[in-house]
Amino acid sequence: MAIKRLFVANRGEIALRIVRAAQALNIETVVAVSDADRDTAAARQADRVVVLGPASAAKSYLDPRLIVHAAKESGCDGLHPGYGFLSERAILPRLCAEYGIAFVGPEPDVIDELGDKLRARAMAKAAGVPLVPGSDCVATAADARREGDRIGYPVLLKASAGGGGRGMVIANNGDEAEAGFHRASAEAVAAFGDGTLFMERFVPQARHVEVQLMGDGHGQVIHFGERDCSVQRRYQKLIEEAPCAAMPDHLRAKLHQSAVDLAASVSYRNAGTAEFLFDVQREEFYFIEVNARIQVEHPVSELISGFDLVQEQIRIAGGAPLSVAQADVVLSGHAIECRINAEDVHRDFLPSPGRITRWEPPTGPGIRLDSHMATGAMIPPFYDSMVGKLIVHGTDRLDAIAKLADAIDRFVVAGVPTTLELHRAIIAHPDFVANRIHTRWLEQVFLPGFGRKAA
């Protein structure tokens, strides 16, 4: 049954995005806030606001019982978790089901399966999705050499019991694999009391690519192309693009099919993203994980497809079938998004909460801003520091870069430092323009030079 009143269990730009999507579908909205978020854009825009608890996320946005109680008692028949917070915790859809509320997301069992790395890998393998080539347990140095030769160098030797990089060694040839076995095994015994190792191909220069999926929960799954999110710092994405311009067409079709097959194998319902490591040199991709929610970077896929993904996930949660067939999803142009954080890039990205004294974003054709900020708005210190996402759509990648540069130049923000200046410098860098980037590019190549110039 179609949702009539939607509970928004999130904050910031995504709460506002969900409220607007619901309003476009003539659905009433109730926004849940913490004490620190009473006066936010989403709260003002919603039909009703419920204050869950104090500013602390653990006592507000992260308490599933308070959230489902507030949704039920405010007469909501649907609940959207956004991203982050409880969006991928099965307890939330389980409570929703118990109290008769439609959850905008996958079945709780599917969330559990996809959230378990080993089970997700097994599912991917069963669906024929490529995984990073690797070994079973490696017992001796001779085994390590034999497995390394088979997998292809460089390889990573990893402790089975490991984590945090301990007991991890990179080997570039057979001799290093044998020597590395002894070192990694000894480290693993010292750190974990268990010297068992396994091996995996190491991709020194990988891209992060991901496929935007939408499933109806009955086995129908379509995709909206792929994104390239290789500009990362400490595994946090800073810039996302669609499509991945570095991917050859024959591989792109295979990538999309792998992602669709994987989601269809669990009759996936909702928007989801299958993430892959793309080895540009070898022209191979390997499955990483599935994110069972709408993602921060969904707007780049919306811009190249002209399709509203948040509205679609709300419709599907209300029992509707997919409103578009794969053949009707037409992708055009190139989109780039930059995440604007209130951080001081010259002080090791120190989060800088405070009040925005001037907020004058650019407007124009092909420019989209997803933000809950305005002049006078407050960024509380309790949550993440993202203040918005600036997204542009151009005819091709270079056109999009030019549009983004112009948009950033016209963006006036005062009161708190933001990462806009950093984004402006990244997209002007010759490596970014020539699309010679990889997941370690920002930290290894760009930031050291950026720091020197700024100092």
Added chain:
Amino acid sequence: MTAPKDSAAQAIDDARALLETFLSSGWDEMHVVSGGTEIFLAQPRGGSNPMRMAPPVAAATPLPAVATPVAGPQFEVKAPHVATLVSVLAVGTQVAAGQGIATVRVLDEESELTASAAGTIVAVAAAPGDLLDYAAPVASIVEAA
């Protein structure tokens, strides 16, 4: 829809939330300046307090005084989180310190709100069945003289 809180209660809540944020952050130190309030938090490994090193400044604006009724100080019992009010004692009821004055419910779990001091209920701000916001007032109590 949302009840404004007095500034002293707000400041305490904010400080508590800041402390929780700090403790779960792994940061060495945290320095917040907002309006007339300045807070510095540090782990033993963190830096020294910049407020101590600064030259002495005029005392912060005193908090607004709470009006004191003749019968003794008045306080409010508030919702500790979002919850549905199940029942509340009537105006005029005399209560002991620690006594339950209202019952609230979250899903199928009920809990009691208690009076922090003995006194008389002089106002009730919500009705059974109401969905209470966090910090919404439930009842006002005048402390026994």
